[in-house]
Amino acid sequence: VYRGSVKDFPGFDASQDAEALYNAMKGFGSDKEAILDLITSRSNKQRVEICQAYKSLYGKDLIADLKYELTGKFERLIVSLMRPPAYSDAKEIKDAIAGIGTDEKCLIEILASRTNQEIHNLVAAYKDAYERDLETDIVGDTSGHFKKMLVVLLQGTREEDDVVSEDLVEQDAKDLLEAGELKWGTDEAQFIYILGRRSKQHLRLVFDEYLKISGKPIERSIRGELSGDFEKLMLAVVKCIRSTAEYFAERLYKAMKGLGTRDNTLIRIMVSRSEIDMLDIREVFRTKYEKSLYNMIKEDTSGEYKKALLKLCGGDDDAAGEFFPEAAQVAYRMWELSAVAKVELRGTVQPAGGFNDDGDAQVLRKAMKGLGTDEGAIIEVVTQRSNAQRQQILKAYKAHYGRDLMADLKSELSGSLAKLILGLMLTPAQYDAKQLRKAVEGAGTDESVLIEIMATRNNREIAAINEAYQEAYHKRLEDDLSSDTSGHLKRILVSLALGNRDEGPENLTQAHEDAKKLADVSSNDSSDSLETRFLSILCTRSYPHLRRVFQEFIKMTNHDVEHAIRKRMSGDVRDAFLAIVRSVKNKPAFFADKLYKSMKGAGTDERTLTRIMISRSEIDLLNIRGEFIDLFDKSLHHMIEKDTSGDYRKALLALCGGED
Numbered sequence: 001v002y003r004g005s006v007k008d009f010p011g012f013d014a015s016q017d018a019e020a021l022y023n024a025m026k027g028f029g030s031d032k033e034a035i036l037d038l039i040t041s042r043s044n045k046q047r048v049e050i051c052q053a054y055k056s057l058y059g060k061d062l063i064a065d066l067k068y069e070l071t072g073k074f075e076r077l078i079v080s081l082m083r084p085p086a087y088s089d090a091k092e093i094k095d096a097i098a099g100i101g102t103d104e105k106c107l108i109e110i111l112a113s114r115t116n117q118e119i120h121n122l123v124a125a126y127k128d129a130y131e132r133d134l135e136t137d138i139v140g141d142t143s144g145h146f147k148k149m150l151v152v153l154l155q156g157t158r159e160e161d162d163v164v165s166e167d168l169v170e171q172d173a174k175d176l177l178e179a180g181e182l183k184w185g186t187d188e189a190q191f192i193y194i195l196g197r198r199s200k201q202h203l204r205l206v207f208d209e210y211l212k213i214s215g216k217p218i219e220r221s222i223r224g225e226l227s228g229d230f231e232k233l234m235l236a237v238v239k240c241i242r243s244t245a246e247y248f249a250e251r252l253y254k255a256m257k258g259l260g261t262r263d264n265t266l267i268r269i270m271v272s273r274s275e276i277d278m279l280d281i282r283e284v285f286r287t288k289y290e291k292s293l294y295n296m297i298k299e300d301t302s303g304e305y306k307k308a309l310l311k312l313c314g315g316d317d318d319a320a321g322e323f324f325p326e327a328a329q330v331a332y333r334m335w336e337l338s339a340v341a342k343v344e345l346r347g348t349v350q351p352a353g354g355f356n357d358d359g360d361a362q363v364l365r366k367a368m369k370g371l372g373t374d375e376g377a378i379i380e381v382v383t384q385r386s387n388a389q390r391q392q393i394l395k396a397y398k399a400h401y402g403r404d405l406m407a408d409l410k411s412e413l414s415g416s417l418a419k420l421i422l423g424l425m426l427t428p429a430q431y432d433a434k435q436l437r438k439a440v441e442g443a444g445t446d447e448s449v450l451i452e453i454m455a456t457r458n459n460r461e462i463a464a465i466n467e468a469y470q471e472a473y474h475k476r477l478e479d480d481l482s483s484d485t486s487g488h489l490k491r492i493l494v495s496l497a498l499g500n501r502d503e504g505p506e507n508l509t510q511a512h513e514d515a516k517k518l519a520d521v522s523s524n525d526s527s528d529s530l531e532t533r534f535l536s537i538l539c540t541r542s543y544p545h546l547r548r549v550f551q552e553f554i555k556m557t558n559h560d561v562e563h564a565i566r567k568r569m570s571g572d573v574r575d576a577f578l579a580i581v582r583s584v585k586n587k588p589a590f591f592a593d594k595l596y597k598s599m600k601g602a603g604t605d606e607r608t609l610t611r612i613m614i615s616r617s618e619i620d621l622l623n624i625r626g627e628f629i630d631l632f633d634k635s636l637h638h639m640i641e642k643d644t645s646g647d648y649r650k651a652l653l654a655l656c657g658g659e660d
Contacts, residue, residue, distance in 0.1 A: 005278035005314030008043045014053035017042065021050070022058060030069040032304045039081055040311035044275060047082050073263045074305040080271045086121035089114070090129050092268055093122070097141040104146075104229045106268070107138070109251060111153040112236035113244055119156030145188045146230040152196035153237075159199040169202065173209035180225040181214060188226070195237050203241045211341050220626055243330055245280035246288070248273055252281070253289055256300040266301075266309070274312045282317050284330060287563065292317040331560035332551060338585050339547045345588075347618035348625075348657035351386040357396035360385070364393070365401060365408075373412045375647040382424050383654035387618060390425055416606050416648040423614045424655075429464035432457070433472055435611055436465070440484040447489065447572045449611070450481065452594065454496040455579035456587060462499030488531040489572045495539040502541055506548040514541065515552035518561065531573055534565070538580045546584045588623035589631065591616055595624070596632050599643040609644075609652070617655050625656070635659055 020038055024031040039047060054062040063082050070078055080088055089110055096103035114122065126134040135154050142150060172194050179190035195203070210218045222234050239247040248269055255262040255269075273281055285293040294316035297309050360381050367374035382390065397405040406425060413421055423431050432453050439449040457465065469477040481493045514537045537549065550561045557564065565577045582590040591612050598605040598612075616624055628636040637659040640652050 003277045003279045004273075004275035005282075005312060006040070006043055006274045009041055009046060012042065012046050012049075014046070014049040015057060017046075017050045018053040018057050018062070021054065021062065025065055025069045032070065032074070033307075035066070035070070035078065036074075036304055036308045036311070039078055040308055044081070044084060048084055051082060072305070073267065074303070074308065076263075077267045077271065077305060077308055080267055084125070085272060085275075086118070086125035087129060088268075088271060089118070089122045090126040090134075093126065093134070093138075094130060097137055102141050104142075104232070106264070107142075107150065108229070108233045108236045109265070109268070111150055112233060113240045113247060116156040116158055116160065119154060123154065123156075142229075144230065145192065145226075146228065146233055148188075149192050149196060149230065149233055149237075152192055158197060159202070161199060162201045164199075164202050164205055166205075169205045169209050172198065172202075172206045173213060176206070176210060176218065176221075177214050180221050186225040188230070191222075191226070191234060195234060195241075200241050207238070207242065208337065208340070211337060215341070215343055216626065217630070220630060223629065243284065245277050246284045246330060248277075248281045249285040249288055249293070252285065252293060253296070256296050261300050266297075270309055270312045278312070278314060282313065282315075286317040287331065287560065290566070328554050328558045328560065332554045334585065335547055335551045335554070339544065339551075343588075343623065345620040346622040347616070348621040348655060349383070349386060349617045351389055352384055355385070355389050355392075357389070357392040358400060360389075360393045361397040361400050361405070364397065364405065365403075368408050368412045375413070375417065376650070378409070378413070378421060379417075379647060379651045379654060382421050383651055387424075387427060391427065394425065416610065416644075417646070417651060419607075420610050420614065420648060420651050423610060424617075427464075427468070428615060428618075429461070429468040430472065431614060432461070432465045433469040433477070436469065436477065437473055437480070440480050445484050447485065448575065450485070450493055451572065451576045451579050452611075453615075454493050455576060456583045456590065457499075459499045459501055459503065462497065466497065466499065485572075487573070488535070489576060491532075492535055492539060492573070492576045495535060501539070502545065504542050504545070506542075506545040508548065511545060511548040511552050514545075514549045515556055518549070518553055518564070519556045530568060534577055538577055543584050550581070550584070586627065588620050589627040591620075591624045592627040592631055592636075595628065595636060596639070599639050604643050606644075606648075609640075613652055613655050621655070622657070 017038060021035060024034040024038075042050065051062045054060065054065075063079055066078055066082065067075060080091075083091065092106055093110060096106040110122075111119070123134050126132065126137075135151060138150055138154065139147060175190050176194060179187035194206070198206070207218050210221075214221065219235060219238055222231060222238065226234055236247065239250070251265060252269055255265040270278075282293050285296075289296070294310060294313050297306065297313055301309055363377055363381055367377040381393075385393065394405050397403065406422065409421055409425065410418065423434075426434065435449055436453060439446040453465075454462075466477050469475070469480075473480075478494055478497045481497055482490060485493055517533050518537060520533075538546070541549065553559075553561045553564075562578060562581055565574055565581065569577065579590065582593075594608060595612055598608040612624075613621070625636045628634075628639075632639075637653060637656050640649065640656055644652060
């Protein structure tokens with residue numbers, strides 16, 4: 001099936017088009033609209049014929065005339081469209097290595113994403129256009145392992161058979177693990193050989209196997225083991241093997257997000273993929289970034305340049321009723337991986353060795369006695385002890401001084417630091433109970449906090465929270481939730497507050513039934529609303545079972561369940577169901593996303609930052625750090641460092657642990 005957005009123009013006549021272009025450029029000024037309309041609605045093969053016809057009719061070079069008539073980004077785009085794909089690639093690479101400095105990102109993008117045939121065509125086009133050898137030029141301009149991998153890719157000899165040997169898959173996964181994670185230093189040659197030579201089909205299975213035996217995605221190991229341009233190249237190769245469309249969707253998003261637009265990248269991708277997989281890229285883009293590529297280009301560019309890019313993009317996927325087969329496949333694989341990954345959850349705070357509760361109590365007393373407070377000493381003790389140890393320190397302090405450590409800390413510390421330290425001194429259940437209480441107390445309710453806590457805690461944690469809540473506030477949590485929320489949100493929270501989610505394995509027949517219930521939009525039984533059906537399944541079934549339900553859901557509807565929730569619900573109810581789905585999919589990633597949102601942009605949401613750092617520090621903060629870097633290309637440590645200050649920052653960084 002053809003997945004490009006630009007097709008052959010029916011009833012094409014090269015001479016007629018050449019004449020139209022000649023007229024558009026003749027005289028004073030040029031008719032840019034006419035040029036753009038014509039060129040973006042012809043296929044590359046047809047444009048090449050127009051160039052030949054133009055030369056026979058007028059004895060002039062069409063590309064040279066277009067360059068003369070047009071300017072800026074618009075000119076770059078139109079001229080790019082006129083060249084055959086291999087020559088376009090050759091020109092991009094020539095520009096990337098000519099002059100001072102090298103545009104490594106361009107080299108990486110082209111060489112990591114092209115098929116064997118496209119690579120062979122590129123090498124030939126480069127020789128034809130510049131009378132030079134591409135490999136020699138690249139070798140002269142790069143170095144180290146980066147250079148070696150580029151040379152391997154330039155051979156265009158990746159295996160292409162779809163027959164996969166399971167033994168070889170296991171062997172390759174083991175070899176990669178032994179070349180990196182299990183070795184002092186890294187055996188880069190193994191990475192180069194396996195990632196540079198094996199077929200896509202084979203490598204996808206190797207990556208799955210790697211996740212099974214190491215507990216982490218291959219991307220995370222590459223980030224840890226390799227560095228610089230070599231690391232970036234290997235990550236690009238892995239992404240293209242998993243899904244070329246997803247790789248380009250991400251490159252396009254990064255080229256436009258934030259301030260300024262990377263126009264060269266935008267032009268290169270829109271031109272080079274317009275006749276290959278633009279429809280797939282649009283689908284993945286829409287699913288991944290919750291907006292259509294069309295809309296993002298529209299917001300980010302202007303003038304004729306914008307018009308031409310939109311024509312290459314084709315349609316707008318924010319229109320209703322769009323179907324996303326490629327995106328659905330990507331989502332399905334995510335659920336499959338989520339089901340097999342044996343991820344070991346790890347916090348960043350461990351019990352301190354050689355722990356002495358009375359000694360710690362004395363250090364804390366000394367830090368608070370007399371004038372001034374030694375915050376550093378308090379941070380050191382509190383962040384470097386496990387919660388159980390902190391509970392012992394509370395008792396020892398009272399036994400030694402007859403004083404209440406919480407009260408003393410409260411009077412000595414202030415602001416964000418006080419909230420963080422006092423929060424760490426409570427048991428996890430007391431802390432959650434307190435956050436829930438704050439969220440329902442007083443005027444207005446903070447639903448996002450209620451959702452975050454209730455949707456992500458397991459049965460054991462919920463039971464402990466109920467008990468702590470009753471003890472601290474002499475009220476039942478369920479009653480407070482009931483009286484403070486309403487409608488479907490209330491019912492979701494009350495159901496979750498029972499803490500009796502099933503804990504068994506998946507049941508296939510049941511999963512199929514459940515998925516059908518969720519997918520059946522047009523159910524005639526109006527008494528059972530959509531929200532009620534979602535509630536009865538999302539709030540009661542076990543995580544392994546829900547993973548299976550969500551896979552079945554994609555098979556039935558061609559959509560990820562998140563997409564369906566977004567489309568059909570709104571407000572807090574939507575957010576609550578999304579939180580549950582994301583917890584099931586990958587809880588550390590859910591928290592990584594919340595942490596990122598608490599710090600990005602202007603101002604910091606310190607309440608969220610404090611709450612998550614405290615409540616996940618002994619559960620899965622290490623995993624959250626790993627997901628953070630995978631998702632946002634920067635470390636949690638770095639972001640906290642940039643975004644907070646003073647003793648509060650010092651304490652957060654101590655909880656965060658190392659720099660990734």
